[in-house]
Structure formats: C-alpha cells, structure tokens
Amino acid sequence: MKRKLAAAIGVVAMMTGVVACGSGDDQAAGGKKTLTVWVMDGSAPQEWVEELNKEFEAEHKGVTVEIKEQQWNGIQEKITTALSEDAPPDVIELGNTHTAGYAVTGGLADLTDMKDELNYANWNKGMLPSAELDGKLYAAPWYAANRVVVYDKKIYEKAGVKPPANREEWIEGLEKIRKSDKGVQPIYLPGQSWYVFAGFLWDEGGDFAVKDGDQWKGALATPEAEKAISFYKELQSFSTAPKDTDEASPQQSTDVVPKGKVASWIGLGWEAAGAVEAIEKAGGKADFGYFPIPGKTSDKPGSVFFGGSNLAVSERSQNKELAQEWLKAATSEKWMKKYAEATAGGLLPNTQAAQVQPEAGSFAEAMVKASGVGNITPVTPGWANVETEPNPIKEYMTKVLKGTDPATAGKEADQVISERINKS
Template sequence: MKRKLIAAVGVAGMVIGLAACGDSGDDKGKTDANGNKEITVWVMDGSAPKAWIDEVNKEFEAKHPNTKVKVEIQQWKGIQEKVTTALSETTPPDVIELGNTQTAGYAVTGGLADLTGDKAKLGADAWQKSMLASAEIDGKLYSAPWYAANRVVVYDKKAYAKAGVTPPTTRDEWIAGLEKLKAADASTQPIYLPGQSWYVLAGFIWDEGGDLAVKDGGKWKGQLSTPQAASAMDFYKKLQSFSTAPKDKDEATPQQSTDIVPKGGVASWIGLGWEASGAEKALKDAGKEADFGYFPIPGKTAATSGTVFLGGSNLAVAERSKNKDLAKEWLALAAGKDQMTKYAAETKGALLPNQVGANFTAPAGSFAEAMAKAGVNGKITPVTPGWANVETEPNPIKEFMTKVLKGEDAAKAGEAADKEIAARINK
C-alpha cells in the first residue's frame, strides 16, 4: 500500500476537522438525473470481480427499484489521502473499501458510521474472529470484514525443474534452492524481491518472536531496533541478494506481476492471488504461457511454515453518507454468507471470505491451496488508530529496509525508524 504523508496531518489527526463539519448524512439523500436514489461504492482495483459485484448490485436494486448503485474502482496508490479527503467532504462515497490495517485510523476520525447496533442485520456472528478484530475499536464496530489474503511464493515450474529444485519447506532449503537456480541460469533472477516489501519482512520479524510495535505503559513504541528485527532483516538481505530488484522500491513500483514477471527472467517471486492471476493474463497477452507453482513462505523448520501478514479489506459506511440506511443494506448483502460464498467461488479461493461457511475448496497445487496452508500462521499489524499513520509515505519501515540493504547497521537504522514509528502511531 503506497501512501504519502499528508502535510504532517496523519489520518488520526483529521478528527477535529471531520467532527467540526457537523453533517450527519441523514438528509434527503443523493439522487441521479432521473430522480432515483443513488449510492456510491468505492472498491479497490482487483478486489471485486465484475461478475460478482454486478450480481450484488442486481440483487440490491431488485429490492430497491428506485435506487441505483454506482461502483467506482480505486487504485491503491495514493488511496489513503483520497479516502481521508473524501470522508471530510459533505458528499462522500456511501460504502468504502478500507485496508484492514487502516480501518481503526479512520474510525477515530469520526468519518465512519458506528455499525455496532447493526451487527445482527449484518450477520456479524458468522464472521471470522481474526478478521473481525481489525473492524472494531473500543468495543464498537466500524466496518464489516470482507476478505483476507496472504502472500505465497510463486515459482516458474520450468526454471525449478531445470535447476533440479523442489519447493522448500525450511529457510535453509529455500536459500539452497536459490543458489542452485543462480548456478543453473545466470540470466534469470532466482527470486524477484524489491527492497521495500515490508509485509514480507513483517512475517520474518514475527518468526523471530518480535513485532513491528508494542504497547508499553499506554504508549506504543517501535521494535525495529531489536535483535529480532535485525535477525529478520539479515534473512531478508540474504533473499534480496538473489534479486536485481531495486533496494528502494516496493513490489508495486513497478508492479511485479504485470511489469516485471511477464518480461521473463524471473524464477520466483512473493505475491498475492490477484498478482498471480494478473501475471498469468499478462503472459497470455504477450503470447507466452504461464506455468506457475506455489508454496508457502518457508519457516525455520519444516514443522511450521513462515508467519505471514494476513492482509485484507473491510467495507465501511461513511458517517456522512446521504443514504446511510441503504448503504448499510448494501453492506449486509455484500458481506452476507450467500454473496460471500459466491465471492469465494468467483475468486477461486485467491481471497478468503469473511466467514468459514463461505470457504472455497481449493484444487491441489493451486495458489489458493498454498495460501490456505500459509494463512494458518497469519498475523496482522498492530490494531490501533495510529497504525495508519505508520503506513503513510514515507513509510519508516520501508526506509529502514533500504538503509540496511545499502549497508547501514540494522540497530542504528532501527533506532531512527522506531523514533518515527512512535511519533506517528501515538498521534
């Protein structure tokens, strides 16, 4: 997720500005040129398959014939600033997709509707507890968990077969395999790994028993100057040494799945389900054929795969929505078991639905199967309103990674990052 610091005003710092406007959103409601009511839904690029969202809207509009749903696809790049601005306006989108690490930050601004009283209507009892955690703050519900996903290693079966490498189950096997890939074909990167893939690093830190930040005496403090973070970064550095990817960019700059992998010369990379399918399409469009295999990020031992960041999205209703009740009804439909079951099937398990009853049975050897195995060891970033400020560009975790990869001492770079993390997270 790519974001830019908003002139020293973090997401949580918008609370005064949002609260001061005093527009409750319970007025006559937005209407289109024909006098029909209209609700606007913002979803992120890659989150909602067209066939699925068309069906949700068709079902919703059948129940509300005088209401139209306008879906607007958003890009992750710059979305935090865009959402912050939208929630401060008098006519925001009615329903907004938010990253699960960002929801708490927007909740405290007063920009999201309190859905606590709507839990029964929304079907909250069926939602997975691990996903629900990011949707609540101080016992109140501010969004519905929608989907979650985690990264796995995507590899070129032909490149692995040529080098005599099989999917590893431990870190040591992983490194040994990359060595063999390097020896087998000097023109191919054993792994494409940009220097700032911080969600990958987070998993390594958790593997070491560390964390990105911890609460101490009512305040949060960063943990990148710890021995655990240094050890995790050392392993990341070993992996990155097999890649020619830039040390000061993340996986979306350029987008690894559509801008890098289709050009060839990449034996493996770490990505999400939508990236894997995007790479397959890009290769097909280029007249090539994808032959991918998938395996969980290896752990220190074969007994447990590596810990992974369980990222995902929630769906929230804007506090100033002009059609708040209709927005809640759309949300209840989209996040309900029937539509989530269809969602899981439509995404073929590339994204995990918000409830176990809607799960998709993944085919053997698929991305979904590898993701499900890895997801057992999933974790999320600290659930606190200030965490959204940490992710805002320039992200101190990413800067820490680049410094270490370019030779700076991990403890020294970690101290600078921890100072910035504390300043942001405690706003």
C-alpha cells in the same frame, strides 16, 4: 489495499465496470430511496453485485442500490472529504490498514451492536482487527489476499528442487539453483519489499510498533526484528535486485520476471496474472508453480500480510439503517460464498465457511493454505503516517542490507515510527 486485486492464475478474471447512475443519496419522488455504495475498481464482480442488489431491492421496496466504482489513486483524500459532507455515500469500501484512521474521526457508524447479526464470531481472525478500534466495531471485513512464492517449474526441475516445506529447505533449494545455473537469479527480492519482511517479523513474535501506555513506539530495535531482517538478508543474497527499491520499482511482475532468468519471486495474484500476460504477449509461455511462503518449521506456513478491504457505513448517511442492512447482506456467509465463487477463489472471503475449493496447483490454492496465518500492521489511526514516503521501514531494510548494524538501523527507524504513529 492500495492496488487492484486480480483473481488467481488459471481462474476466471474479475468483472469490473459496474455502471453508476443517478444522484447518490437523493430521495426520489414517491418515497423512493437510493442507496449509494462506493466500491474500489476490481473489488466487486459485476454478476455478484447485480445479483445481490436485485435481491436486496426486492426485499426493500422502493429502494435502488447505486454502485459507484472508485480508483485507489487519491481515494484517501476523496473518502475523507465525502465523510465530512451532509450526504456522504451510505456504504464505503475501505482499505484495511486505513479503516482505523476514518473511524477515529467519527466518520464511520458504530456497528458494535450488530456483531451477532454480522456473524462476527466466525470472521477470519486475521482480518478482524482492522475493523475495530478501541473495542468498538466500525466495519465488516470483506475480502483479503496474501502473497505466495511464484516459481518457474522448468528451472526448479532442472536444479532438482521441489517446493520447500520450511525455511531451511527453502534456502537449500535456492543454493542448489544458484549452483546449477550461474545465469539464473534463484529469487528476485528487492531490498524494500517490506510486506514480505512483515511476515518474517511476525514469525519471530515481533511487530513494527507496540503499545506503550497511551502511546505507540517503534519496535525494530529488538531481537525479534534483528532475526527477521537477518533472514531477509540471507534470502536477498540470492537476488540481484536493487537493495533500495521495492517490488514496484521496477514492477517485478511485468518489468523483471518476463525477461527471464528468474527462478522465483514473491507476489500477489494480480502480479502473477500480469506476469503471465506479459510473457504471453512477448510470444513466450509461462510455466509457473506456487507455494506458500515457508515457515520456520514444517507444521505451518510463514506469516503473511493480509491486504484487503472492509465495508463500513457512513455516520452521516441519510439512509443508515438501510446501509447497515446492505452491509449485513453483502458480508453474510451466503453472499461471501457467492463472492468467493465469482472470484474463483482468487480472493479470501471474511469467513472460512464461505471459502471455495480453488483449482489444484493454482495461485489461489497456495494463498488459501497461508490464510490461517494472516496478519496486518498495527491497528491505530496513526499507522497511515508510518507508510508515508520516505517509509522508515524501507529505509531500515536498505541500511541493514548495505551493512548497517540492525540495532543501529532499528533505533533510527523507531524514532521516526514513534513520531509518526502518534500523530492524529
């Protein structure tokens, strides 16, 4: 995941600032060992990691666990370099869409024989695929988060609109808002919010790319993709957001929503928290409600992209067995439940059994409702190449929104996707 994930609105903020000290994997005098764990800024609540490490160190005499926080910016290059060294960090947090890329290089330890010990059978099925490659297990899912619809309660109430149960009700509600107040944007939806589009694509049974023998090929020039982008285009027609930028340009939560006149938008927990903070800093008061992205029918929410992280053991770790034991503990049901409690339901743990009941009416509650229909991008080492700017998915979306035929735009995007995704 490329951004720090904050806890949901109205819940306790995640504690960061885990202190790093020592020299990493060096073994100290007297047979003592230091186990180095890299985690991303915002991923490991301080009280959780301290309690976990205290118990782990008590069970493994002479072992000290050293937590080193990393920043997302530039982390792919940093991890690639670290995994090639003789003494890499023992355990590493990896973004779920990038895990396969590290696995294919041989930098990650094969955990396949540990499936039973790791509670593999009970992992969230939407998180699991990102931890595997070619039938082997190279990581354990740690946490995930997904987007929900954030709406202004006052605007919805004024227009007589209630949270919808399906797409049809969603569109009807946006239409009512547009008619009730010409100065209000029913939904803020930039043209290139491709993570949102991904959910619509999966709802139609499609994907960005599919396996074709030993290769992958782009799959946007398909009836499924055309249906998905057509619905996205209909939604985007209720927005005045740019058709050629994503949700971060400008940042929707802090640069757009706080200025008012936005009835709803689609975002992550950290974005909702950022919007509340920005509104309050400007002297206002946020009054948000939350609901899952509606599905095609009322029986289940719309599909969502699972952004999150996995934990993996370095193949060249000097303390591989200890590293595997720490990973097993950290991702166990016991510690995942404590993790969910520490983040107050703001992040999804790797197993449903560890999920805590979020506060009623919170962002977390809406997020959890959609957690059963989470999905990720194609699991292949070459996927990271697809996301590189200029992102062909974003360009495809903008072209269609500006009038290009979906089949034509899809064919152009597929050529780029196919070329990039098959690069090692």
